Amino acid sequence: MSVDILDVIRNRRSINSFKGEEVEQEVLEAIFEHASWAPTHYMKEAWNIKVYQGAGKERLVDEILESYQRIGMIPQNKEMKTMKMMQSMRQFLTHIPHHALIYFHKEEDPIRYEEEYASICAFIQNAQLAAWAYGVGMLWTITPYMHDPEFPASLGLQDETIKIAAVLQIGYPEKTPISKGRTPIQHKLDFIVK
DSSP states (O other), X not given: XXXXXXXXXXXXXXXXXXXXXXXXXHXXXXXXXXXXXXOOGGGOOOOEEEEEOHHHHHHHHHHHHHHHHHTTSSOSXXXXXXXXXXXXXXXXXXXXXXXXXEEEEOOSSHHXXXXXXXXXXXXXXXXXXXHHHTXXXXXXXXXXXXXXXXXXXXXTOOOTTEEEEEEEEEXXXXXXXXXXXXXXXXXXXXXXXX
């Protein structure tokens, strides 16, 4: 596959609505393999990925909804309004073909922690660009349940050093948003010569 990387950088969009079909496992593996060429401090390659799909996705959605109740985003009651809200969230989340949880083991040293997190962000951006080249859309999310201290353990990530960096929603785009453009870089760029 040959693509113009500059074209992919400019034309990639965050996708909010997906077709119902799953992306083939080989394509997902290729996307994350390309992503792994991100810069990584000390060649640590700190990123780890859990892809939830099919029945695994149902389990993830259950844990997300329980987390939202734990942290107070959803009331802990059985009122009709609460049940409708949960059903609506469940429907939305289960329609997304794949959820990729990106996590790493936190470094105690704050500089190393920032280096690892920066590397993982580069990995995520590489994944988005590679996905776009394959016709696959992603949405990079930072969601409240990621900060629920009980959430990782509910998915079997028992180690207290684990930090969830992001959750990528993945699938074939149903609708591609139009470009919102960018601020001209000259408004953000200073050349210091003295």
